[in-house]
Amino acid sequence: MELARTAREPTVEGMDAAKVPARSLGAGTPPFGEEGENCNPLSEKIIRFEQLRGMLAEKFPAATQGLQAPKPVERAAIPAGILTEITGPSGGVGLLMLDALIAPSAFAAVVDASDSFDPSDVPEDFLSRLLWVRCEKLTGAIQAVDLLLRDGNLPMVLLDLRMVAAKELRSVPASTWHRFQRLLEQQGTALGICTARPCISAARLRVHARSQWTLRDLLRPREELMAELRSESQYRGVAAPDERALHIA
Amino acid sequence: MYAAVHLPTFHLQAALRWREELWAVPAAVVDTQDGCICERNLPAAARDISVGMPVALALARCAELKVFSIFPAKEAALSGLLQDIALSHSPFVEATQPDVVVLDWRGVLHQIDWHTQGDHLLKDLQASGLKATVGVAPTPDVAILAAHETDAVSVVRDRGEYLGPLPLSHLTSDERMLSVLEDWGIHTIGQFLRLPKADVIARLGAGAEEMWRVANGRTQRPLKLVAPPEVYREAFDFEHVVETTAPLLFLLRRFVDQLSSRLQVRYVVASQMTLRLPLDDGEAYERVFSIPEPTSEADVMFRTLETHLDQLTLPQQPVGLSLEIEAMEPTRQQFGLFGTRLRDPNRFGHTLARIGTLVGVREVGFPVPEDTHKPDSYQLAPRVAWNAEETGEPNREWLGLPLQRCRPAIAATVETRHSCPVRISSSLADGRITEALGPYRLSGHWWDPAAWQQEEWDIALGDGLYRIARRDNQWWVEGCYERVC
Numbered sequence: 001m002e003l004a005r006t007a008r009e010p011t012v013e014g015m016d017a018a019k020v021p022a023r024s025l026g027a028g029t030p031p032f033g034e035e036g037e038n039c040n041p042l043s044e045k046i047i048r049f050e051q052l053r054g055m056l057a058e059k060f061p062a063a064t065q066g067l068q069a070p071k072p073v074e075r076a077a078i079p080a081g082i083l084t085e086i087t088g089p090s091g092g093v094g095l096l097m098l099d100a101l102i103a104p105s106a107f108a109a110v111v112d113a114s115d116s117f118d119p120s121d122v123p124e125d126f127l128s129r130l131l132w133v134r135c136e137k138l139t140g141a142i143q144a145v146d147l148l149l150r151d152g153n154l155p156m157v158l159l160d161l162r163m164v165a166a167k168e169l170r171s172v173p174a175s176t177w178h179r180f181q182r183l184l185e186q187q188g189t190a191l192g193i194c195t196a197r198p199c200i201s202a203a204r205l206r207v208h209a210r211s212q213w214t215l216r217d218l219l220r221p222r223e224e225l226m227a228e229l230r231s232e233s234q235y236r237g238v239a240a241p242d243e244r245a246l247h248i249a
Numbered sequence: 250m251y252a253a254v255h256l257p258t259f260h261l262q263a264a265l266r267w268r269e270e271l272w273a274v275p276a277a278v279v280d281t282q283d284g285c286i287c288e289r290n291l292p293a294a295a296r297d298i299s300v301g302m303p304v305a306l307a308l309a310r311c312a313e314l315k316v317f318s319i320f321p322a323k324e325a326a327l328s329g330l331l332q333d334i335a336l337s338h339s340p341f342v343e344a345t346q347p348d349v350v351v352l353d354w355r356g357v358l359h360q361i362d363w364h365t366q367g368d369h370l371l372k373d374l375q376a377s378g379l380k381a382t383v384g385v386a387p388t389p390d391v392a393i394l395a396a397h398e399t400d401a402v403s404v405v406r407d408r409g410e411y412l413g414p415l416p417l418s419h420l421t422s423d424e425r426m427l428s429v430l431e432d433w434g435i436h437t438i439g440q441f442l443r444l445p446k447a448d449v450i451a452r453l454g455a456g457a458e459e460m461w462r463v464a465n466g467r468t469q470r471p472l473k474l475v476a477p478p479e480v481y482r483e484a485f486d487f488e489h490v491v492e493t494t495a496p497l498l499f500l501l502r503r504f505v506d507q508l509s510s511r512l513q514v515r516y517v518v519a520s521q522m523t524l525r526l527p528l529d530d531g532e533a534y535e536r537v538f539s540i541p542e543p544t545s546e547a548d549v550m551f552r553t554l555e556t557h558l559d560q561l562t563l564p565q566q567p568v569g570l571s572l573e574i575e576a577m578e579p580t581r582q583q584f585g586l587f588g589t590r591l592r593d594p595n596r597f598g599h600t601l602a603r604i605g606t607l608v609g610v611r612e613v614g615f616p617v618p619e620d621t622h623k624p625d626s627y628q629l630a631p632r633v634a635w636n637a638e639e640t641g642e643p644n645r646e647w648l649g650l651p652l653q654r655c656r657p658a659i660a661a662t663v664e665t666r667h668s669c670p671v672r673i674s675s676s677l678a679d680g681r682i683t684e685a686l687g688p689y690r691l692s693g694h695w696w697d698p699a700a701w702q703q704e705e706w707d708i709a710l711g712d713g714l715y716r717i718a719r720r721d722n723q724w725w726v727e728g729c730y731e732r733v734c
Contacts, residue, residue, distance in 0.1 A: 098651055118653070129615075150600075213730070215684045220648065
């Protein structure tokens, strides 16, 4: 039995329906493709604190990254505030995805449109900071990304569309990606969309993985594979950002 | 000085809580043990409904009389509210009875205008919807008497002058003792005090000593200070089944506002909420909400409940509602300079709840590996620590490309030669296998019926690299490493 969502006369004697809280009942999530919801402004103090933390991370990288070797800032694959598409054969895209995802002392989210993400590829101590959204449908994945971007708590969100059929991807209105771009600019979040072939027209940065791998490469250290990975970065409609958030070498 | 607060018609106030409109119509509370009216409001009194009248007679006199029974959960909530308001006026409060509290104002207030102080207390009580009376006196017992004898605020400065004319029924409810004193011609407290104390106690027993102590009005007994509750609760029973979420949300909002105020008065925060919906078939639906970052903000708590009710499906219609909040001391935590934390954990928790309604509650969370070597064994935890600090564990060397899993695994037909796969046929991977690495044999739980074992291969086809596995003589495509489209 599902409680009706429509506004009827309440059953409690004397209760005035006008006294029901102003927010609409049963509204739940914003409909697919709707725009215009205001994002909550961040606390000014929290923003300044985050800036301080960023400065400390640059000046004292060893203190922020524990036992891991510090990652050069020019290796950042997905800049904040820009819709990035990572496309190409799934092996190279997967490497770029993990490289962007795993950052020391940071939260991230993987929105898995076809439930294909394997957590065993992620260091176990990072799992507690990795939100995994397992979707069965593309629409659910799109709405989940929308909610996470509006939330603004996570600095990095990855949407994995590699195993989604091309026909289904083409059905996503272009306005969806443009809406994501505006949210990214407001929240300063980094959003990477992983695809098997280029299809995100609104992507400001497209990283195309070019390497192809053999079976023997499965036995090699991943760091070696990353170093040999060939990719091309293409900025569209926006000037390349400064050195602090650059393309893949 | 001490202040006592009394809630006259306590049972009726509890019964009519959240239904203030019923104060304007005849209403009464019945004692279920003897079936008689124990309290009634003014409109009922105007219709000649009196205390002690059988309910059948009362209904005969007034057909539109609203009759309620005593509801312990509501009365407990009302008592809790009374104590919380009292604690905002004094740190030393005694919950003498469910409808009476005593505040110690000695050394706390240096005002000499006790009437003004009493007025402030009364206004706070009235602002919370309580009909109360306040008595201020040099001792707790006299303050309680004063609270019972007044309609608003009564300040007693001279105990003897105040107590003298009062009837003996204020000292005891023992009918036998009152009858004896009546026979002696003793009708007031002043007359009682003029009797020789030792002789009265010898004639009437220990009860008379207690009467003397109260009548004397000089006893400064220590207060049994009230301990702050660990659980705050509000409840309501509907007269009919509820068909929409509107009444539930309306009441929940009022509950949350009320409980939030009580939490803030005590400087505590909510760590957990329990929502309970009694259903029409006698069962009940219960859900516990853990608040990511304990708070006393009403909006945060209500948002969580509203999101849950929006997607709730029940087997039967609810007939009641209760909300219980577990309180705790607020944590004081400095932001770590060398780690990150979520900017707003409560907002994030709410976002996760909304995502859960889209994809399913079990399908969003933080992966936690299960205690097994079986591949792809993870559970999703709804909540972890909100501070991302490094654990400092040594790095493990990762090999090869990350795997894109097929969930569920895709059934395949594999042709083997010398135990090595040479051709595969499935909906994802199809064709001649040019190269294969394996077998990688895995097994576990050999000691119980959940024993498992499988043989994995990494294979190369013309269009990419895949992982396949054989379990129970059936081949499956587990995922792909590289696929060229």
